[in-house]
Amino acid sequence: MSAVVTELRMHEFRLLRDVIADYCGIYTPDEGMATFARKLTRAMQTTQAEDFTEYYHLLKYGDSSELERAVDAIVNNETYFFRELTQIEALLEIVRDAPAGARSIRILSAGCSTGEEAYTIAMLLDEAGLFDTGRRIEIHGVDISSRALEKARHARYTSNSFRSAEGRYLDWYFKPVEGILRLEESLRRRVSFSQVNLMDTKKLLSLGMFDIVLCRNVMIYFDSASRLRALDGLIGVTREAGHMFVGHSESLFNVTNALEMVQVGRAIGYRKPVEAA
Numbered sequence: 443m444s445a446v447v448t449e450l451r452m453h454e455f456r457l458l459r460d461v462i463a464d465y466c467g468i469y470t471p472d473e474g475m476a477t478f479a480r481k482l483t484r485a486m487q488t489t490q491a492e493d494f495t496e497y498y499h500l501l502k503y504g505d506s507s508e509l510e511r512a513v514d515a516i517v518n519n520e521t522y523f524f525r526e527l528t529q530i531e532a533l534l535e536i537v538r539d540a541p542a543g544a545r546s547i548r549i550l551s552a553g554c555s556t557g558e559e560a561y562t563i564a565m566l567l568d569e570a571g572l573f574d575t576g577r578r579i580e581i582h583g584v585d586i587s588s589r590a591l592e593k594a595r596h597a598r599y600t601s602n603s604f605r606s607a608e609g610r611y612l613d614w615y616f617k618p619v620e621g622i623l624r625l626e627e628s629l630r631r632r633v634s635f636s637q638v639n640l641m642d643t644k645k646l647l648s649l650g651m652f653d654i655v656l657c658r659n660v661m662i663y664f665d666s667a668s669r670l671r672a673l674d675g676l677i678g679v680t681r682e683a684g685h686m687f688v689g690h691s692e693s694l695f696n697v698t699n700a701l702e703m704v705q706v707g708r709a710i711g712y713r714k715p716v717e718a719a
């Protein structure tokens with residue numbers, strides 16, 4: 443382990459920023475250099491690298507586990523229960539109106555962070571009785587960050603995650619364990635998680651097809667080429683007539699014509715057209 447702390451120089455910043463953007467899409471603008479340096483210094487100190495140039499070589503030419511650790515250090519995992527709720531309400535409408543059929547309804551939370559988005563969906567589907575209609579519903583969360591996914595699987599949360607949650611959900615679905623709240627097991631079992639880098643289209647496609655894809659507050663951190671690449675993969679796993687939702691501050695207007703903008707309830711979303719036979 444290196445205890446050396448060196449200053450990040452502009453050319454090193456640009457090299458490191460590019461190696462990280464190439465790997466996961468996250469692009470740090472010049473104004474973000476100080477925070478980037480602070481976060482990466484911590485990750486670098488767990489390696490043998492003596493300075494940022496050596497660290498860059500390690501990330502660029504070493505095995506990918508070091509790159510994964512660096513990404514884990516710089517990602518923004520900010521999330522909370524019931525965030526941008528109108529879209530989750532729209533999702534309930536889509537599930538309610540889904541044409542009858544034998545196959546599962548599949549929902550993807552892409553960039554699920556510590557799990558609050560996926561578990562919010564599970565809570566609201568449960569409250570609406572939609573798990574009891576005989577139709578199987580699968581909820582799957584993916585993220586690049588192993589640290590975030592570990593938290594998602596444990597499903598233990600502090601007050602920060604509940605900033606917009608109504609009290610009844612805490613009473614119904616959470617149990618206090620050692621001073622923090624743990625989501626009860628029956629709901630934890632409704633959601634599965636796996637580690638996927640949205641730049642890895644092949645891995646994304648291996649998850650199969652989804653009826654509803656949420657990718658909210660993830661692609662805003664990407665450079666434009668990576669945004670298109672992630673979007674391509676996500677469209678690839680969206681079923682015909684399936685829906686996609688991005689964050690409130692994001693828009694796919696003029697970004698892709700593979701989806702049509704639709705209003706569902708009070709939310710704006712996107713729908714994959716049905717290919718003409």
Ligand SMILES: C[S@@+](CC[C@H](N)C(=O)[O-])C[C@H]1O[C@@H](n2cnc3c(N)ncnc32)[C@H](O)[C@@H]1O
Pocket residue numbers: 465466467468517518519520521522525552553554555556559584585586587590638639640641657658659660689
């Ligand atoms: C700000 S959080 C958004 C969480 C949640 N979707 C929400 O809106 O509350 C962004 C998440 O995207 C993940 N992420 C960033 N780049 C990714 C990539 N290339 N592949 C998969 N996940 C990524 C981060 O690890 C982080 O957990």
